[in-house]
Structure formats: structure tokens, C-alpha cells
Amino acid sequence: xxxxxxxxxxxxxxxxxxxxxxxxxxxxxxxxxxxxxxxxxxxxxxxxxxxxxxxxxxxxxxxxxxxxxxxxxxxxxxxxxxxxxxxxxxxxxxxxxxxxxxxxxxxxxxxxxxxxxxxxxxxxxxxxxxxxxxxxxxxxxxxxxxxxxxxxxxxxxxxxxxxxxxxxxxxxxxxxxxxxxxxxxxxxxxxxxxxxxxxxxxxxxxxxxxxxxxxxxxxxxxxxxxxxxxxxxxxxxxxxxxxxxxxxxxxxxxxxxxxxxxxxxxxxxxxxxxxxxxxxxxxxxxxxxxxxxxxxxxxxxxxxxxxxxxxxxxxxxxxxxxxxxxxxxxxxxxxxxxxxxxxxxxxxxxxxxxxxxxxxxxxxxxxxxxxxxx
Numbered sequence: 001x002x003x004x005x006x007x008x009x010x011x012x013x014x015x016x017x018x019x020x021x022x023x024x025x026x027x028x029x030x031x032x033x034x035x036x037x038x039x040x041x042x043x044x045x046x047x048x049x050x051x052x053x054x055x056x057x058x059x060x061x062x063x064x065x066x067x068x069x070x071x072x073x074x075x076x077x078x079x080x081x082x083x084x085x086x087x088x089x090x091x092x093x094x095x096x097x098x099x100x101x102x103x104x105x106x107x108x109x110x111x112x113x114x115x116x117x118x119x120x121x122x123x124x125x126x127x128x129x130x131x132x133x134x135x136x137x138x139x140x141x142x143x144x145x146x147x148x149x150x151x152x153x154x155x156x157x158x159x160x161x162x163x164x165x166x167x168x169x170x171x172x173x174x175x176x177x178x179x180x181x182x183x184x185x186x187x188x189x190x191x192x193x194x195x196x197x198x199x200x201x202x203x204x205x206x207x208x209x210x211x212x213x214x215x216x217x218x219x220x221x222x223x224x225x226x227x228x229x230x231x232x233x234x235x236x237x238x239x240x241x242x243x244x245x246x247x248x249x250x251x252x253x254x255x256x257x258x259x260x261x262x263x264x265x266x267x268x269x270x271x272x273x274x275x276x277x278x279x280x281x282x283x284x285x286x287x288x289x290x291x292x293x294x295x296x297x298x299x300x301x302x303x304x305x306x307x308x309x310x311x312x313x314x315x316x317x318x319x320x321x322x323x324x325x326x327x328x329x330x331x332x333x334x335x336x337x338x339x340x341x342x343x344x345x346x347x348x349x350x351x352x353x354x355x356x357x358x359x360x361x362x363x364x365x366x367x368x369x370x371x372x373x374x
Contacts, residue, residue, distance in 0.1 A: 124149060236291070
């Protein structure tokens with residue numbers, strides 16, 4: 001097995017890192033303003049073709065794969081730029097691809113690849129402990145959707161959403177539906193979240209037209225498959241954030257003085273930074289295994305996704321906490337950037353289910369993959 005990225009993929013990383021780093025100022029513009037995202041920056045991202053990365057050429061995409069998405073997710077995670085890349089590219093586009101609905105894929109994927117539309121997923125309904133694969137409350141009757149989804153990432157700016165809902169055809173299960181958010185009967189309100197850079201919304205659907213994605217009653221199975229994909233991609237986003245938090249902490253402690261010495265020279269500080277580094281490297285190992293399993297559609301994907309998810313939660317949470325602490329008083333201020341990584345770490349730790357949900361999946365996958373005793 002070769003878990004490393006190719007030279008071409010590393011070149012994508014270098015280009016993405018250079019571009020995204022140069023545009024970090026967009027964070028403060030959105031954070032201190034009223035806009036939902038940086039439209040100019042998003043237009044530049046679309047022009048570079050990143051929205052088309054893993055979409056097949058027959059649908060207007062570049063025909064690349066999951067490894068390229070992993071590279072981009074890590075670089076976006078390191079910069080926290082206020083654009084809907086995670087919602088539209090890493091979640092909604094992947095959801096539409098996963099349904100194997102050629103008709104709807106041909107209708108919507110070219111628009112998403114070209115950046116003409118922004119998409120999101122609307123599965124959560126504000127119920128603690130429920131995951132995307134649980135039966136939702138939203139209902140579809142005669143192709144018309146009614147219900148509430150909360151919170152929906154980038155829901156204020158998205159043009160379309162992949163929504164989970166039940167219908168009579170689904171029996172005891174549920175299905176996925178594609179809904180235009182610009183039609184009458186859809187109302188959107190801002191929803192406060194711990195992360196102020198990734199805007200969230202409460203979306204109410206009042207008898208609005210919905211288009212089925214995939215076969216009736218398959219929503220839970222498709223959700224579990226999508227969660228494995230998103231878990232690996234999110235692990236790379238978390239890894240990027242953890243590495244950026246570590247770099248911030250190292251840079252700051254090298255310049256901050258206390259009791260006549262550079263803070264980084266104290267052994268206790270060195271140990272804390274070393275602990276962050278170790279957790280980051282462990283998360284990287286799991287993330288790379290997840291990327292390999294995802295790109296090869298391995299039978300070990302469920303195991304690899306759970307491991308990547310859990311290791312990345314630990315690494316980003318720990319790195320963000322230590323970054324705030326090692327910045328001293330400035331780490332807790334609105335003007336400092338350390339708190340931005342702390343907020344994102346908390347958001348991503350709860351997104352697509354937290355530690356308990358993925359711990360259960362890890363245990364189940366380990367039991368399933370265990371060789372039978374002789």
C-alpha cells in the first residue's frame with residue numbers, strides 16, 4: 001500500500017496553499033461584516049476549477065478523485081476562508097454523485113462544477129443525538145416537502161439543498177430530495193453557531209416542490225455511505241486546522257517573552273507543543289489511511305473513516321485549545337485568530353455526529369473485520 005500523495009497532487013497542494021494563504025484577510029472581512037461569504041474569493045475558486053475537482057468529465061468536471069479533494073480540504077482547513085467549499089463541494093456534490101441517479105446528476109452536477117449554483121445538505125433537525133442516517137421528521141406528500149431543517153451550514157447563501165424526508169413510498173425508511181431554496185415556500189433565518197465564519201441557517205419548507213434523488217427508502221443507507229466519505233474529507237479539514245494552530249502557537253511562543261526569556265525556551269512549553277505534534281501526526285496517519293480506503297473503495301472504509309474521524313477530532317480540539325492557552329490573554333480576544341481555530345474545532349467535532357457515534361462505528365467495524373477464530 002502506498003498512502004503518499006503523487007507529485008501532481010502535491011503541486012495542487014502548493015498552489016492551493018499559496019492562493020488561500022494570500023487571501024486570509026477575507027476571514028476578518030466576513031467576521032466583522034454582514035455578508036455570508038466572500039463572493040469575490042468564491043468566484044476565483046470557481047475559476048480555478050476546484051468546484052469541479054472530483055466531478056466526472058461527462059458532467060463538466062475535471063474527472064479527478066478523492067485524493068485531490070483531501071489535499072484541498074486540508075488547505076481550506078488551515079486557512080478557515082469564508083466560502084462554501086465544504087458544504088457545496090465536499091458534501092452536497094458528493095451526495096448527488098452517491099445516489100447514482102444519472103438523470104439528476106446530469107441536471108445538477110454540471111451547474112455545481114461550473115459554480116453556477118451553490119449547494120448544501122439539510123439533514124439535521126435540531127434533535128440532539130440523531131445522525132444523518134436516522135429517520136427525519138420532514139415529510140413529502142405528492143412531491144411537495146414540508147418540515148424544518150436546523151442547523152444548515154451555508155444555508156443562507158445556497159441555491160439548492162439535498163434534504164432528507166419521509167414519504168409514503170419510503171415505507172419505514174426515508175429518502176433524499178433535491179430542493180431549490182429560491183422558490184416560494186422556503187424561508188431562511190440565520191442560526192447562531194459557535195463558528196462565526198461558517199454561517200448556518202434555519203430553513204423552513206412549506207409545501208415546496210422536491211425532486212427525489214435515488215430509490216425510495218434508501219436514505220439511511222445512502223446517508224451512512226455519505227458519512228464515511230464526509231468523515232474522511234472532514235478529517236483532512238481538521239488536520240489542516242490542527243497543523244495551522246500548531247504553527248501559530250510555535251510562531252507566537254518564539255516571539256513572546258516572560259521573565260526575561262522567550263516563552264518557547266521553557267521546557268513545559270516545549271512539551272505541550274510536542275504533545276500537539278504527536279496528536280497531529282497520529283491524525284495524519286489515520287487520515288491518509290482513510291484517503292486510501294476512500295479512493296480504492298476498500299472494504300475497510302467504514303473502519304478507516306471512523307479512525308480518521310476520531311483521531312482528527314482529538315488532534316484539532318487539542319491543538320486549538322493549546323494554541324489559545326499558549327497565546328496567553330490575547331488568545332481569548334476577538335482580535336486574535338487563535339479563537340477562530342478553537343471555534344472551528346468545536347464545530348467540526350459535532351458535525352456529522354460526535355465522538356460517541358464514531359466510536360460505535362469503529363467498534364462495529366473492528367468486530368466485523370476480525371478474522372473468525374479457528
